[in-house]
Amino acid sequence: MPKNKQLVISSFSNDIREATTVMETDIPHINADQILVKNKYVGINALYDRELYRGRVPYIKVTFPYVFGVEAVGEVMAIGKNIKNVSVGDSVSTVKVGTAYQEYQAIDAAEIIKIPEATPEYLTIxxxxxxAYLALQNVAELKAGEIIVVSAAAGGLGHIVVQLAKQKGCHVVAICGTEQKEALLTSLNCCNQIINHRKTDVDSFLSTEYANKIDVGFDSVGRHMFDAFLKNLAPLGRLVVSGLATEINEGVFQKVTGPRVYERIYWKGASVRCFMNHLYKDQHPEAREVLFSEYREGNLQVKVDPTPFRGIEAITEASEYLLAGKSCGKVVVTL
Structure with a gap:
């Protein structure tokens, strides 16, 4: 009889290989309001995952063994007797903490999204x-013609951000760290400037070319990148924090001795803001419809990292690959 292979957190550790175990369980049974999905592709969120297996996500209680992973796309294998709007064989997207890193999942019908096909591209959207869409709309409040600077611009989030910003007629400055990422950003044909931070000092470049001109800084790196963006915000500029990669990589927040942040922003009327996706859940349907339409019509390129990762066992390797800064586009594992 088929089994359900899962990657689970079995103990807390700083190392994903020490923290996790591959285990097999029975394929889950569904109740009248649930759907059984066979996951086809899962998305890797290595930084968030690492905080989970370190036991440092304050709103998640991890009990061992804990299936983790957030997003997947797959095929409906069975439906509960109360399900009316989904059929066996449909392609669906699921986004729920503690569900993705397994071959099969039982999930409430209200938590699935029907998609045209279960592909890595729809998983990325x-x-x-x-x-990306909601952060620019709600937190960045990006306006046509503004200057936006984006760190980690060739990543799963960043490469969508730069395209949406260009669609609004903005001047887009994209920051990345490898020649392969430069090539990806060039292929999008939407960046006015591409900065490889391993070749060019970001702080010096922005302080020379964009001093007091950054309307929106979109940062998921932190530390030196945050400081360079903050320093060069325009009057009424907005610095959006969408991640803390450097702090999380180090495992501890850097202790800073110096003037408080408002010393940099008060006289400009500028602001520092943070984005968390789940706080805008009521707007997810609208954002999905816009992006699905843009993708179908060819107005949005969705880039998936070309490195192949296959099977539940490959999730740890894919996570290490992403944490090493090697990714170009969204990192996806095929199940």
Whole structure:
């Protein structure tokens, strides 16, 4: 009889290989209001995952063994007797903490999204593309013609952000760290400037070319990148924090001795803001429809990292690959 292979957190550790175990369980039974989905592709969120297996996500209680992973796309294998709007064989997207890193999942019908096909591209749009759309709309409040600077611009989130910003007629400055990422950003044909931070000092470049001109800084790196963006915000500029990669990589927040942040922003009327996707859940349907339409019509390129990762066992390797800064586009594992 087929089994359900899962990657679970079995103990807390700083190392994913020490923290996790591959285990096999029975394929889950569904109740009258649930759907059984066979996951086809899962998305890797290595930084969030690492905080989970370190036991440092304050709103998640991890009990061992804990299935983790957030987003997947797959095929409906069975439906509960109360389900009316979904059929066996439909392609669906699921986004729920503690569900993705397994071959089969039982999930409430209200938590699935029907999609045209279960592909890595639709996996990237929901939820990563949704995050880009909602962060620009609600937190950045990006306006036509503004200057936006984006760190980690060739990542799963960043490469959507730069395209959506260009669609609004903005001047887009994209920051990345490898020649392969430069090539990806060039292929999008939407960036006015591409900065490889391993070749060019970001602080010096922005302080020379964009001093007091950054309307929106979109940062998921932190530390030196945050400081360079903050320093060069325009009057009424907005610095959007969408991640803390450097702090999380180090495992501890850097202790800073110096003037408080408002010393940099008060006289400009500027602001520092943070984005969390789940706080805008009521807007997810609208964002998905816009992005699905843009993708179908060819107005949005969705880039998936070309490195192949296959099977539940490959999730740890894919996570290490992403944490090493090697990714170009969204990192996806095929199940």
């Amino acid at each position: 929901n939820p990563t593309g949704v995050s």
